[in-house]
Amino acid sequence: MKRQKSFENNKATLYLVATPIGNLSEFSSRAIEILKLVDVIACEDTRTSRILLEKYGIKKKLVAYHNFNEVDSAKGLLALLENGDDVALVSDAGYPLISDPGYHLVNEVIAHDFNVVTISGPSAHLNALVASGLDTMHYLYYGFLSDKRSKAQKELSDLSDLPYTLIFYEAPHRIKKTLALAFEILGKRRACIARELTKKHEEYIRGDLEELMALDDLKGEIVLLIEGKKEKARAFDEYMIFQMVSTYIEEGLSSKDAIKKVAEDTKINKNQVYEDYLKLAQN
Ligand code: SAM
Numbered sequence: 001m002k003r004q005k006s007f008e009n010n011k012a013t014l015y016l017v018a019t020p021i022g023n024l025s026e027f028s029s030r031a032i033e034i035l036k037l038v039d040v041i042a043c044e045d046t047r048t049s050r051i052l053l054e055k056y057g058i059k060k061k062l063v064a065y066h067n068f069n070e071v072d073s074a075k076g077l078l079a080l081l082e083n084g085d086d087v088a089l090v091s092d093a094g095y096p097l098i099s100d101p102g103y104h105l106v107n108e109v110i111a112h113d114f115n116v117v118t119i120s121g122p123s124a125h126l127n128a129l130v131a132s133g134l135d136t137m138h139y140l141y142y143g144f145l146s147d148k149r150s151k152a153q154k155e156l157s158d159l160s161d162l163p164y165t166l167i168f169y170e171a172p173h174r175i176k177k178t179l180a181l182a183f184e185i186l187g188k189r190r191a192c193i194a195r196e197l198t199k200k201h202e203e204y205i206r207g208d209l210e211e212l213m214a215l216d217d218l219k220g221e222i223v224l225l226i227e228g229k230k231e232k233a234r235a236f237d238e239y240m241i242f243q244m245v246s247t248y249i250e251e252g253l254s255s256k257d258a259i260k261k262v263a264e265d266t267k268i269n270k271n272q273v274y275e276d277y278l279k280l281a282q283n
């Protein structure tokens with residue numbers, strides 16, 4: 001077990017700084033302050049980050065940290081922390097580590113007992129979720145589905161029984177195929193496409209999967225949200241089942257036969273009838 005009191009020790013810190021997902025004005029004063037304070041900024045793409053940093057007058061040493069050099073670059077960043085330097089990690093947009101590099105680095109930094117601190121900001125999946133109109137109480141962020149059809153099919157099948165809003169990131173050239181596959185596996189569920197969030201052409205398209213898959217003009221950066229599996233409303237609730245079984249028993253049937261009879265009458269599975277009956281019979 002490790003406990004980190006982020007602001008009550010003198011250890012070097014890795015700051016995970018969320019950056020705007022489109023509108024560059026969505027950058028907090030704390031994020032700017034931290035980026036001005038650290039010794040080095042590790043970026044997914046130094047050209048992309050430079051645009052943001054220049055806008056806010058942040059002049060810092062930038063080092064590349066992307067999917068292809070994670071292990072080597074993490075070693076270099078750890079050496080900086082060991083030297084007492086503070087480091088910030090930013091990705092091209094949104095939170096680092098959310099469908100972006102950084103997972104390896106964070107674990108290395110935790111293992112070596114330095115601080116890991118998040119500086120809040122936007123993430124496309126949260127912006128999309130709260131405006132989608134779909135259930136926000138429970139949701140599952142999945143990120144990108146596999147680009148191999150058979151693997152994506154399996155991923156969607158594995159998610160198909162979950163009663164939570166499902167959130168995917170998708171590229172514009174794949175969205176039509178993904179929507180068709182999702183409709184094939186999940187059926188006609190409510191869904192929302194959130195496109196180009198915080199940018200000039202931001203758009204929310206709310207409908208169902210069948211309607212969305214017919215669209216031909218889905219460009220830009222896309223979040224796809226699909227409603228979770230809906231529990232079918234029960235025609236006979238537990239109390240009704242208990243009453244029906246009890247009545248048959250009073251009429252002289254054994255409990256086993258009464259359960260069988262109620263299962264036939266209601267077309268509900270025998271085990272479910274037994275479970276419902278037992279639940280109330282025990283009270
Ligand atoms: N780290 C980012 C985050 O926290 O949201 C996600 C990075 S991921 C490599 C890029 C994907 O995020 C895009 O393909 C798109 O699905 C989604 N995305 C990023 N910015 C977006 C925006 N402004 N509007 C809609 N989706 C966006």
